[in-house]
Amino acid sequence: MSARDVSISALSRDYLIFNILTLFPEFFESPLKTGLTGKAVESGVIKVELVDIRNFSENKHRRCDDYPYGGGSGMVLTAPPVFRAIESVKKDNVPLFLTSPSGRVLDRDFIREFSGKEEISIVCGNYEGVDQRIIDRYIDCEVSIGDYVLSGGEFAALVIVNALSRCLPGFMSNASSLEEESFEEDLLEYPHYTRPGEIDGISVPEVLLSGNHEKIRLWRETQSIEKTKRVRPDLYSKYIEKITGD
Ligand code: ADE
Numbered sequence: 001m002s003a004r005d006v007s008i009s010a011l012s013r014d015y016l017i018f019n020i021l022t023l024f025p026e027f028f029e030s031p032l033k034t035g036l037t038g039k040a041v042e043s044g045v046i047k048v049e050l051v052d053i054r055n056f057s058e059n060k061h062r063r064c065d066d067y068p069y070g071g072g073s074g075m076v077l078t079a080p081p082v083f084r085a086i087e088s089v090k091k092d093n094v095p096l097f098l099t100s101p102s103g104r105v106l107d108r109d110f111i112r113e114f115s116g117k118e119e120i121s122i123v124c125g126n127y128e129g130v131d132q133r134i135i136d137r138y139i140d141c142e143v144s145i146g147d148y149v150l151s152g153g154e155f156a157a158l159v160i161v162n163a164l165s166r167c168l169p170g171f172m173s174n175a176s177s178l179e180e181e182s183f184e185e186d187l188l189e190y191p192h193y194t195r196p197g198e199i200d201g202i203s204v205p206e207v208l209l210s211g212n213h214e215k216i217r218l219w220r221e222t223q224s225i226e227k228t229k230r231v232r233p234d235l236y237s238k239y240i241e242k243i244t245g246d
Contacts, residue, residue, distance in 0.1 A: 001164040016168060017047045019089040019121040019159050021082070023064060025050040027154040036171060037162060048161065049089070056084035065127050074128025082123065082134045094119045095140045096175065098130065099153030106160060110143070112172030115167040122160060124153035186239040188228045191222035 032041050032048055040046045046091065054062040059079070065075035081139040086096065087200040095117060097103075104110065114120060123130075123139070135142065145156045165171050207219045240246075 007243060013116060013118055014168065015045055015047070016117065016164060017049070017119040018159055018218060019049045019051060019090070019094075019119070020124065020161075021051045021053055021085045021121065022154055022157070022202065023053050023077075023126055024124075024152065024154055024235050026144040027152075028158065031158055037165065040158060040165055040168070043170065045168050046161070046165045051089055052086050053081050056081040056086070056088070066229045068128065072128075077125065077130040077134070078128050079131040079133045082130070084125065086121075086134075086138050087119055089095045090138070094121055096121045096123065096138055097141050097143045098123045098125055098135060099140045099156035099160070100125045100130075100142040100150045101144050101147075103144040105147070106143055106145050106156075111163055114205075115164055120160075120164065122157045122158050126152050186228070186235045186242060187224040188232060188235070190223040190227070 014190070022028070023034060028048065028050055031037060037046070041048065054063055057064050063080045064078055066078050068074070068076050095114065097120065099122060120124050123134070123145075143156065143160060146157045150156060197209070205219070207215055210216065225236075225239070228239060
């Protein structure tokens with residue numbers, strides 16, 4: 001966890017419940033059993049309820065797609081099974097997201113806004129798109145994980161689950177030991193090193209072996225700033241604006 005996540009962590013509750021409405025519940029099996037996410041599920045820090053939209057289809061082949069009115073390529077996720085699936089989980093004060101490349105982009109502001117929630121529901125978009133009436137009737141927020149198109153909204157739903165879960169105090173064991181340093185808000189992480197001290201003639205930077213904490217802190221800060229300037233000029237400008245008060 002980086003120091004800049006801590007302000008978000010402080011806003012979070014102890015646990016988070018996710019209801020994921022999907023055509024492919026099996027997609028989530030392995031990720032929800034793996035690593036820190038698996039531990040969080042086991043310990044009850046997060047609970048993920050998978051709702052199979054196909055169970056709400058009245059088609060004998062459990063189909064949930066149909067051709068678009070007006071023509072055009074691709075299929076559309078139909079409204080009736082999704083309406084019924086949503087009705088089966090719908091609760092007041094539980095935000096309902098739809099994963100979609102046309103949504104609000106998931107970023108730190110988004111995480112900050114929703115990390116205090118107790119429960120969140122996510123409909124995974126699929127095919128060329130979903131019947132607009134699903135959005136109009138039920139969806140609080142369409143969420144995109146970036147300006148590219150994935151083959152299914154399940155990938156994005158997992159990203160949302162992970163990005164929100166890792167803010168929970170019980171998700172990572174070292175979360176509370178970190179203190180936020182405001183200068184890091186808009187900076188990328190500094191480089192990390194661990195043993196061995198040398199591999200193929202490549203050594204760990206001397207300063208990290210110096211034991212001088214202030215020197216190390218300054219080195220890391222400089223590395224962060226330089227990397228941000230190089231690979232994320234947009235973030236770097238924000239950072240400069242913030243520290244100069246412009
Ligand atoms: N479905 C397809 N592409 C997506 C994206 N970029 N974000 C969220 N859902 C998507």
